[in-house]
Amino acid sequence: MHALVVDDSRSMRSILGRILRDHFGMDVEEAVDGQAALDRLVGGDRPDLALVDWHMPNMTGVELVSEVRRRPELADLTILMVTSESEPEQIGEALAAGANEYLIKPFTPDAVADKLAMLGIAPGATGCNQTGEGSAP
Amino acid sequence: MTITNFSDETVAEITREIWSAIIDDSGSLVPRGAVSDYGDLTGSVDINGSWNGTFYLSFSSTAARQAASKMFDADAASLSEDDVRDAVGELINIIGGNLKSLLPPPALLSLPKVETGLPKPTHLDEAELVSELRFDWIEEPIIIAVWREPEAQ
Numbered sequence: 001m002h003a004l005v006v007d008d009s010r011s012m013r014s015i016l017g018r019i020l021r022d023h024f025g026m027d028v029e030e031a032v033d034g035q036a037a038l039d040r041l042v043g044g045d046r047p048d049l050a051l052v053d054w055h056m057p058n059m060t061g062v063e064l065v066s067e068v069r070r071r072p073e074l075a076d077l078t079i080l081m082v083t084s085e086s087e088p089e090q091i092g093e094a095l096a097a098g099a100n101e102y103l104i105k106p107f108t109p110d111a112v113a114d115k116l117a118m119l120g121i122a123p124g125a126t127g128c129n130q131t132g133e134g135s136a137p
Numbered sequence: 138m139t140i141t142n143f144s145d146e147t148v149a150e151i152t153r154e155i156w157s158a159i160i161d162d163s164g165s166l167v168p169r170g171a172v173s174d175y176g177d178l179t180g181s182v183d184i185n186g187s188w189n190g191t192f193y194l195s196f197s198s199t200a201a202r203q204a205a206s207k208m209f210d211a212d213a214a215s216l217s218e219d220d221v222r223d224a225v226g227e228l229i230n231i232i233g234g235n236l237k238s239l240l241p242p243p244a245l246l247s248l249p250k251v252e253t254g255l256p257k258p259t260h261l262d263e264a265e266l267v268s269e270l271r272f273d274w275i276e277e278p279i280i281i282a283v284w285r286e287p288e289a290q
Contacts, residue, residue, distance in 0.1 A: 009227040011208040018210060055248055084234020089242050105231045106158035
């Protein structure tokens with residue numbers, strides 16, 4: 001399984017990357033904003049899963065999700081929004097834009113596991129090579 | 138639960154929950170006395186909507202670096218200043234988002250800002266100090282403050 005973590009915060013990318021690698025055996029790439037994520041997603045060797053922060057400069061996570069869903073070649077990409085925005089209105093907005101599920105910060109590895117299970121993603125699968133900016137320690 | 142303003146108890150509860158989840162689950166964020174001044178590094182987020190104001194989270198340099206080391210799971214000395222500032226910004230972003238979720242909609246959360254050497258906020262001349270709490274962690278001060286801007290006339 002190959003995941004792309006999209007967050008402008010290095011510390012949050014580090015936390016999420018560690019959980020995905022250490023608990024679920026995923027290969028993890030990182031993108032620092034929505035445009036970097038889009039550039040990566042339309043390239044080859046597409047990730048299976050994108051975890052997308054809401055609040056990012058230039059392009060919000062919801063705008064990124066909407067842009068992804070406008071592209072037929074990315075229609076089946078699984079997207080998990082990861083954010084401290086926890087009101088029903090925000091959750092509804094993210095899901096309406098095309099996110100598949102929603103994970104609220106702060107989260108535990110168990111909470112990530114629950115969301116991955118809801119998405120039908122089995123932990124422990126291995127996939128593509130790890131590349132990308134600033135991988136977590 | 139929806140609220141119209143923040144109590145010390147609510148601010149403390151949310152801060153401790155998030156601290157425990159991200160930084161230190163040993164319960165070592167200990168409430169202390171009055172705030173005399175802010176720390177060396179202060180993160181803030183603004184809320185605009187049904188409630189307007191700013192949340193601040195302020196650290197000593199040592200506390201900020203140690204908190205960042207927990208988030209990066211890295212030795213504190215190995216982290217850059219940008220890493221430490223990033224961690225402070227992300228922490229106030231999460232605390233602010235969780236506090237905001239208690240407000241009635243609409244309530245918009247800004248991107249976090251991190252400032253060095255900020256004394257008590259002075260740009261909020263008309264604002265009301267709603268809550269200001271000091272905790273100690275690893276014998277270093279952590280300050281969380283909530284300032285509310287006046288209603289528009």
